[in-house]
Amino acid sequence: MAMFESLSKRLEGIFSNLSGQGKLTEDDVNAALREVRIALIEADVNLKVARQFVERVKQKAIGADVMGSLSPAQQVLSIVNEELIEVLGGTDDKNKLDLSGAPPNVIMLVGLQGAGKTTTAAKLANYLRKQGSRPLMVAADMYRPAAVKQLQTLGKQLTVPVYSEPMGANPVDICANSIAYAREQACNVVILDTAGRLNIDERMMNEIITIRNRIQPREVLLVADAMTGQEAVRVAQDFNQAVSLTGMILTKMDGDARGGAALSIRSVTGVPVKFMTVGEKMDALEPFYPDRLASRILGMGDVLSLIERAQETIDQEEAMKAQAKLQQGKFDLEDFLSAMRQLKRMGPLRQVMEMLPGMNKLMDMPEMEEALEGDQLKYVEAIILSMTRDERRNPDIINGSRRRRIARGSGTGVEEVNQLLKQFAEMRTMIRQVSSGKGPWAQMARQFGGGAGLPGGAGVPALSRPGGGKKTGKAARKEKRKQKARGGRR
Template sequence: MAFESLSDKLQNIFKNLRSKGRLTEADVKASLKEVKMALLEADVSFKVVKQFMKAVQERAVGQDVLNGLNPGQMVIKIVNEEMVNLMGAETTEIALQPAGEITVLMMMGLQGAGKTTTTAKIAGKLKSKGRKPLLVACDIYRPAAIQQLQINGDKQGVEVFSMGDKNKPVNIAKAAIEHASKNGHNVVILDTAGRLHVDEDMMNELIEIKENVTVNQSLLVVDAMTGQDAVNVASMFDEKIGIDGVILTKLDGDTRGGAALSIRAVTGKPILYIGMGEKLSDLEQFYPDRMASRILGMGDVLTLIEKVQNDIDEDKAREMERKLRKAEFGFDDYLEQMQQIKKMGGLSDLLGMIPGMGAQMKNIDEVVDDKAMSRVEAMILSMTPQERSNPSVLNPSRKKRIADGAGVNISEVNRLVKQFEQGKKMMKQLPGMMGGKMGGKRGKFRLPF
């Protein structure tokens, strides 16, 4: 999970701060020194860390903080606010022309950063906002780049403009804009070529496109897992081409997170979106305040609510609520709820957005093991329709067949059935549980589990 190591270290530092009723200036400075080391180990730029720590220390050693009712909490609040300032303070959207005009977006980045996939993700986001985007295949060098864009465009329901790999990218861009004008497209997204490293040919090609086509926004896609290199790449692109915004990919991986904390401060350019997975839906708007909350282990309830509201079908949620109240749900319903969770990024991601859960995650690994969820899914899919709707028919021979079909031990099938029956019993004992704040007409926010 992104920022896991940094988040753990910061939470331990703050836990020690909270445990002290009164703080001395020496306590604050010692804690901030640990914060500084944690940021450097997360690959945050040294200059950025230096500026950040100066701003925090100037505020944190003031008399109002040291003599306050809860000085530890005040220090955490200051770190949070300065972290938000570091990442941009305000959320920035892609700047689009009025709907009647064409907005041209030029996507840039090195090979391997996920640029082509991100280009299709952006198209899907804009389509969902009522725009009519056109994807343009300007990468004529990488094998299968055009095909990859076409496949992703089809999945998003967005047209892809291509002239093969024998035409110059600048000519493809010109022809695409003409095509967009004739066919009612109001956003043209140019998927340009990447290289293994920044080189003169790449830069000249991008400069030529910008000189011959009115590019409204130049967007750079960078791989968060490359840490400080991502910041260096962003600086070079901005210096030579000019960038209007950054999209960080692979933030779901084992990344130290330094790029997210450094790019805005080093380049002055905003982070627009963050890629949280391979699926075309795995692209989130970047909110500096929410990211700071995640890093500091304070959760991200707003994003969690948005995920639920966007991904959960209200009618299905009401029907599930009815079945849960009456304990009528079967394994098919159980499977559907798991698939909804996977659609939203997995149970561990969702729990990580709940305040206070970050620090507890390590103690409940077996509960939020997404691989275990996949095994459960395999077991349910190995059942017959009758077995899914009426688990009481599951005798030992049926359970063995299910275990063999799912490639698991029969003890896992027994455990699944037992947990399922216990869940039904619990719901019978708590008939009003789903009718309170989480359901009914009084609130639309429902978790799918």
């Protein structure tokens, strides 16, 4: 994810240098860990946390017996991974939402204005509803203009009920009255959207302390903007001291390249991060899994989250039909278009790619960078939709005149149509090899754990705009004219 982009690249470079050596000496480990410490500090990790992290890794790395299946460099990487998981929150149940009490369970959201508390309340309600709960959102922010209206609009959009009272009502009473309303409506989870301020003040704290004491919520979650870095850590300390937080939700985790707040908060405050938001859409809320996040930071992907996202968004019946056609060697452009549309439903292409192991280096390539910017899949879609049904089902019949017609119909060039057909032929070969278990693509699939639940095994070659990042068709001819004109002026 973008939040850890710079840290991931720095750590990847450090471990690449280590793996280039044979047997590691203590000096090699010390030099690498100095670089790790600098990388953490540059990522805005708390200085004390960075120092303790490096010291723990050093003690384990120098004193450890290298496992027979790992090289020394891999052993150090394994230790760093373990320590990252610990810093991010470990593997205990404190990272999970506790809704084990008698219903309705109350979740109280607190935080400063601008952190995204109201939209996070809606995202959390949407997440819980998908988990089988019946949530009720409560508009308890009587100070921010349009806060009540915003929550009502989001509730209508999600078909989640919202409890509100007229402006001027007491927020403490609103929260108390909402519990009785939840029982009447058979809602088993109540989400309180309390008021925020631009800065922490006495009136704000007194109000949320009163609500907490009167309602006795099961969870008190601080919604904090991850992009504020160490300021988010200080805010967490203040709120935790006032209302004894049970957890945190970090927002805007897709919007910053550093990520120091996520790596510092648990160690500094002792408060576990339970969720993170990774986009603006209502389904852009993910449980916070320290082990999976550590894998992403170290460039090892997050296949489990990818599979879960695929299971949520992919039509299993369509996927089974596609798989059957694959095994029979009948995968065509109609199947590919269906698989591509399902892939789009999984979210932004960059987020999906970041979950695949070993994709960090590939994503630095100019061709991949261009493919991941904007909605490049629409060009592929336009070309396929400009074909006749016979052409989509049997691409081998697409001759020169058909290619020219398809290019005109899709607003692209013949070169782009040719490139798509070439990519599709390569991808079909790849899929057949993966399905049969023979060939280089099958070997690679076994190495990385299979297709990670992607529809039809849709792979990297078909994800970019035809041309693989190169200008083709009209764009290429225009570029050539520009170069010729520049050459003529010299």
